[in-house]
Amino acid sequence: MAAGDGIGSAEHLAGRRLPVVVDAMGGDRAPREIVAGARRAADELGVEVTLVGPPDQVGDTEGLALWPCAEVIDMHEDPGRAVRTKKDSSLVRAAEAVRDGRACAMVSAGNTGATMASALLRMGRVRGIARPAIATPIPRPGVAPSLLLDSGANAVCTPAMLVQFARMGAACATARYGTEHPSVALLSIGEEPGKGTPLVKETAELLADVPGLRFLGNVEGRDLLGGPADVVVTDGFTGNVVLKALEGSLRFMLDAVLGVFATDEATRRAGDVLLPFLAPLAAELDPDNTGGAVLLGVDGVCVISHGSSSAQAIVSAVRVALDAVDSGLVSRVRELAATDR
Amino acid sequence: MAAGDGIGSAEHLAGRRLPVVVDAMGGDRAPREIVAGARRAADELGVEVTLVGPPDQVGDTEGLALWPCAEVIDMHEDPGRAVRTKKDSSLVRAAEAVRDGRACAMVSAGNTGATMASALLRMGRVRGIARPAIATPIPRPGVAPSLLLDSGANAVCTPAMLVQFARMGAACATARYGTEHPSVALLSIGEEPGKGTPLVKETAELLADVPGLRFLGNVEGRDLLGGPADVVVTDGFTGNVVLKALEGSLRFMLDAVLGVFATDEATRRAGDVLLPFLAPLAAELDPDNTGGAVLLGVDGVCVISHGSSSAQAIVSAVRVALDAVDSGLVSRVRELAATDR
Numbered sequence: 001m002a003a004g005d006g007i008g009s010a011e012h013l014a015g016r017r018l019p020v021v022v023d024a025m026g027g028d029r030a031p032r033e034i035v036a037g038a039r040r041a042a043d044e045l046g047v048e049v050t051l052v053g054p055p056d057q058v059g060d061t062e063g064l065a066l067w068p069c070a071e072v073i074d075m076h077e078d079p080g081r082a083v084r085t086k087k088d089s090s091l092v093r094a095a096e097a098v099r100d101g102r103a104c105a106m107v108s109a110g111n112t113g114a115t116m117a118s119a120l121l122r123m124g125r126v127r128g129i130a131r132p133a134i135a136t137p138i139p140r141p142g143v144a145p146s147l148l149l150d151s152g153a154n155a156v157c158t159p160a161m162l163v164q165f166a167r168m169g170a171a172c173a174t175a176r177y178g179t180e181h182p183s184v185a186l187l188s189i190g191e192e193p194g195k196g197t198p199l200v201k202e203t204a205e206l207l208a209d210v211p212g213l214r215f216l217g218n219v220e221g222r223d224l225l226g227g228p229a230d231v232v233v234t235d236g237f238t239g240n241v242v243l244k245a246l247e248g249s250l251r252f253m254l255d256a257v258l259g260v261f262a263t264d265e266a267t268r269r270a271g272d273v274l275l276p277f278l279a280p281l282a283a284e285l286d287p288d289n290t291g292g293a294v295l296l297g298v299d300g301v302c303v304i305s306h307g308s309s310s311a312q313a314i315v316s317a318v319r320v321a322l323d324a325v326d327s328g329l330v331s332r333v334r335e336l337a338a339t340d341r
Numbered sequence: 342m343a344a345g346d347g348i349g350s351a352e353h354l355a356g357r358r359l360p361v362v363v364d365a366m367g368g369d370r371a372p373r374e375i376v377a378g379a380r381r382a383a384d385e386l387g388v389e390v391t392l393v394g395p396p397d398q399v400g401d402t403e404g405l406a407l408w409p410c411a412e413v414i415d416m417h418e419d420p421g422r423a424v425r426t427k428k429d430s431s432l433v434r435a436a437e438a439v440r441d442g443r444a445c446a447m448v449s450a451g452n453t454g455a456t457m458a459s460a461l462l463r464m465g466r467v468r469g470i471a472r473p474a475i476a477t478p479i480p481r482p483g484v485a486p487s488l489l490l491d492s493g494a495n496a497v498c499t500p501a502m503l504v505q506f507a508r509m510g511a512a513c514a515t516a517r518y519g520t521e522h523p524s525v526a527l528l529s530i531g532e533e534p535g536k537g538t539p540l541v542k543e544t545a546e547l548l549a550d551v552p553g554l555r556f557l558g559n560v561e562g563r564d565l566l567g568g569p570a571d572v573v574v575t576d577g578f579t580g581n582v583v584l585k586a587l588e589g590s591l592r593f594m595l596d597a598v599l600g601v602f603a604t605d606e607a608t609r610r611a612g613d614v615l616l617p618f619l620a621p622l623a624a625e626l627d628p629d630n631t632g633g634a635v636l637l638g639v640d641g642v643c644v645i646s647h648g649s650s651s652a653q654a655i656v657s658a659v660r661v662a663l664d665a666v667d668s669g670l671v672s673r674v675r676e677l678a679a680t681d682r
Contacts (some may be wrong), residue, residue, distance in 0.1 A: 248563030
């Protein structure tokens with residue numbers, strides 16, 4: 001049994017999971033919100049959560065176990081160099097805990113590049129996977145989110161990489177949301193197969209021929225939010241730009257509507273009537289609730305929460321990590337990679 | 342005096358502009374909404390507007406002059422082939438009218454690719470401009486929109502192309518909104534210059550060295566709506582995907598809020614209180630009001646309105662065309678291209 005894939009492991013069969021390890025120092029609001037989220041995850045999800053970080057910087061662990069380390073990788077450090085030089089950092093130690101079978105999954109809201117690099121260098125790639133990719137949930141009110149990948153791991157991609165992303169994304173949609181035969185679409189600038197970059201055109205031809213993959217064809221940017229596809233595939237540059245554009249516009253609109261509510265006494269009263277109805281929508285669109293992105297293709301479970309993660313975001317990310325562990329996501333990726341060889 | 346740049350021309354000095362030519366058959370709602378918009382533009386803006394299209398298909402011109410032609414290029418035809426084979430189409434004839442000095446500008450809500458191809462093949466490129474680009478306004482409530490380019494003309498770009506786009510975009514921001522020394526940013530996946538594709542990294546280095554250009558550095562997708570830059574530069578693939586994602590998410594949020602208003606009697610009353618305050622915001626974000634995109638780099642004024650354009654969108658597009666003509670936008674592009682040689 002490889003590390004980081006709890007299903008079928010001795011611990012799992014005995015009804016006891018390995019702990020989820022949370023990088024206590026990752027994120028703009030670390031360590032307080034991260035520790036608070038880890039504590040709540042342990043309580044609400046009934047799971048063992050262990051922190052990793054320098055004890056003097058983490059401070060109160062709220063009763064959680066802390067694996068001590070000496071260093072922290074900052075949000076803006078160069079990922080490759082940081083992981084190479086800071087061998088006793090919370091991120092590197094978290095990835096090693098998964099690799100060594102002391103944790104079933106790692107969660108971090110820290111430097112995304114360094115999280116990827118730690119997972120990649122310490123857990124390694126799944127054999128046959130060319131490059132890991134980040135799968136980020138895009139909310140679709142009323143149905144399961146769609147997964148956008150790659151949303152930032154690889155700025156430059158090849159058609160073969162995008163095909164693997166499509167297959168890993170489909171496996172993740174099944175593991176995470178129970179979607180049977182998830183539909184997959186390719187992000188482009190027109191639905192016609194002749195539109196787009198050479199990368200898109202070649203990838204579309206390859207995707208149409210992947211056995212067992214339900215390929216819908218190309219979708220446009222407007223089809224992301226509430227669109228038809230369970231999985232949307234693109235290169236990591238486009239994926240990251242469009243993901244942040246969506247987050248920015250939802251935030252913008254929410255702020256604008258709340259600003260209107262605050263205009264005067266009458267609008268405040270009207271806002272009070274509407275808020276209970278708007279709140280579930282806002283919650284469904286809130287990145288703190290969609291639960292973090294999964295780094296697919298590494299040989300263990302690694303969940304990346306956004307940099308401004310609140311305690312609630314950490315609870316969601318731990319839940320995502322558990323879903324990935326319990327559904328055997330890494331095994332599924334291993335299986336699909338095996339058929340690529 | 343070259344065609345399509347009214348300022349300084351005999352007509353302009355005599356206080357009389359050439360007409361704006363509107364493709365009566367372009368857009369999902371052609372010809373009725375287009376003709377109605379052209380009529381309103383003529384009345385509201387006090388400008389001569391001429392239609393072009395097959396008389397039997399256009400029908401009632403609401404008193405506007407119609408230049409007859411025999412063919413129409415459909416929304417989903419292959420642009421290059423359509424422009425080559427349909428020489429007597431409304432789009433091709435509109436571009437020829439600008440080229441031949443019979444119109445000061447063309448406006449179309451039709452097939453975007455065919456509009457570009459018509460303008461490019463009939464008006465030609467400005468000498469020294471490698472490739473034309475589409476500059477689309479992104480609303481920024483309270484201040485002038487920022488211009489996103491290229492938003493779809495060139496799926497694959499080089500650093501030198503993006504530098505020209507930056508300079509043309511700055512010229513357009515000055516011409517269209519009177520912005521002095523417009524700020525320019527490069528769309529990427531992190532503000533650090535080391536992030537992004539090779540295209541982005543090379544372009545950032547070049548932009549930092551362009552004399553007179555106020556380059557802010559890289560911005561992320563979340564900085565598009567209400568962001569700091571007057572001009573945001575990217576390749577046409579990323580630009581188109583992100584533009585449509587923004588349009589889709591604004592539409593999604595607007596529909597969601599209106600849906601909440603319609604819940605029951607109490608929410609309807611609350612909605613009635615709030616609508617007068619939300620309406621100006623919605624209007625400011627509505628693509629029908631931001632006025633269409635300008636095709637920069639062709640030797641004449643060409644304004645592209647979105648495919649679902651209403652009459653209001655056509656009024657806005659004609660206004661944009663007039664601003665471009667009166668401000669000498671094409672001359673400004675000629676001047677900047679001359680310094681590139």
